[in-house]
Amino acid sequence: MAVNMYYSSESSDSENTAEVSSLDYSYLMLDTHSLAVHLRNSIREQNVQQKSLLATPNSTVTGGESGDSKDGDRDDGDKDGGQDSITQKLLLQHNMLLTVPFEIVKFSHLKMLDLSNNNLTHVNDFILQLPYLQTLYLQNNNLADDGLPKDLSTLSCLRELNLSGNKFLRVPQQLYEMVGLRYLYLGSNLITEVLPEIKAMQSLQVLHLGGNQLETVPDELGELHQLGALILCDNRLRYLPRAISSLTRLRSLLLHKNNLCCLPVGIVKLRGLMELSLRDNPLVTRFVNSCARELMYNPPSLLELAARVIKLKRVAYTSYDLPHTLVTYLSNGQRCVNPKCKGMYFTSCVEHIKFVDFCGMYRLPLMHYLCSSRCSSKTPDYYRATSESESEEDEPPAARLKRVLLG
Incomplete structure (x- = not known):
């Protein structure tokens, strides 16, 4: 099942205005062994090119030394030696990987790794040896609750993690320790519970939990004060905690396709809210009055x-x-x-x-x-979207709800 990322264009910290060196082996239908061979060859070729650039063509001595070194590098490459210190983006999506090849750790300056749309059932601990990793895409694999390394918090530079379209039954416990994470995508899994420990993730700006089996979410969500987008659509929610009204930076709240009969009244105090999606909930159907009577x-x-x-x-x-x-x-x-x-x-x-x-x-x-x-x-009075003494012209644009999606 394909899973779209929400605000993905905003959430990538791995790319700046400068051009980033990338290596693309996507859509080649490679298995783990074949990909490992490609990665080793790439490292070997890069080492050869670097030695060639360092060689001085006008010096016979230097040239000879360079030639000797080049042969040595070939031998080292054949023995799986060498590192890639240039590549920052490694694109491996849409292959046939059952496991992550160890050769990935040789890309010591990697900032973005895309392993989406494979057949991974677990991610090896050696991925923790990528200290500069900022973005990790693992969506649309076969990862379950025990499929991630236990100490993901060692990836201290990681800012974006996409785990959508997998088989998680709960939010992996180790994610709660990733206090520097800004963008977390867990949509289209089988998650039934979010623990109160999520309040430790104070840097979160986008939290995607749509397409799961949540019946409730904890009050502690209201403590994520940096949150700008909260996606809870396609779940089984019957109500929201009143603490949601504490999310003063919230711009987008997606609640469609749930079982909501009403909303916490404090939501109308979220003056920064620009988008509220409510379609396919009982509260926008003719049954809302019967809900009130119950x-x-x-x-x-x-x-x-x-x-x-x-x-x-x-x-x-x-x-x-x-x-x-x-x-x-x-x-x-x-x-x-x-x-x-x-x-x-x-x-x-x-x-x-x-x-x-x-x-x-x-x-x-x-x-x-x-x-x-x-x-x-x-x-x-303050529960009204616009007070009687205020005109829309006088009110700042950011203080008005722009879209209410009911149908």
Whole structure:
């Protein structure tokens, strides 16, 4: 299955304005052994060319030394010696590789390696010997949960990793340790869970998790403050965590083909959001009203009622007065979304759908959390995409949602 990269033109750090030396063995249908032979020959030829350039043609002594060295290099090449310190891009996609050839480590200054569209079931540890690697494409292979090296974090220069179109059942644990990674593509796998440890990946700018089997995503996604594009389409999500509204740099949020009946109301506060894709979700179908009727209100427990009184009446207490579990519980209180209500809740609240106008064209159902079934559901002013006192001409372009894709 072919997998397209999102924002791939922006995400390559391996190329600057200067021309980069590349070696292209793509689309040749080579197996691992045949490719290894090609790589060895390439290194041998490059070493010969370098020695030839270093030779001084006007000096007989130097020329003889050069000739001797050249023969020696040929012998070394036949023994798999030599290094390639020039090539920065190695294109090996669309071959028949079952394993990664060891000869790759001889390309000591490699910055971009494309192994996509092969038949790889695992990536050998020796790939960690490429200290300058910035971009690694492994999409559309047969990699499973145990298919990657355990210590990928040693690739400290790696900025882009594409693992889409493989057979991962979960996000590989070692990825959470790659704190310098900016672009991570895990689309079209079989992933059912994203762990809270993802919050350590503070450099992420694009996270592609579309085409998996996710039913939930963790609140910790809201801690990835550099994120500009979050792709969660083609999953099984029924709701999003409210922490998504903390992603103030988010420009694109793709949610199409899920089971969403409503959105966290905080999404409308994402002033940098330019693209929101919602098609093929229940929230844009005629069943949205029935979804709202199914929302239930669970009456608060005695524990919650007592906690509400303590917080609302500002009853003083210290960690010595209460067990640690109760102190933690009290610290998790949430204020009611109604600006005219001073109430709060802990675990029991009223889930209420409020339709909010976007772009003057779309009315989207957003989820409100109220403290009581008797609480008013008036929408605060800042939940509107554009306030009544503001004209579109006065509002900066980046502060307006540009596209809402419903169909």
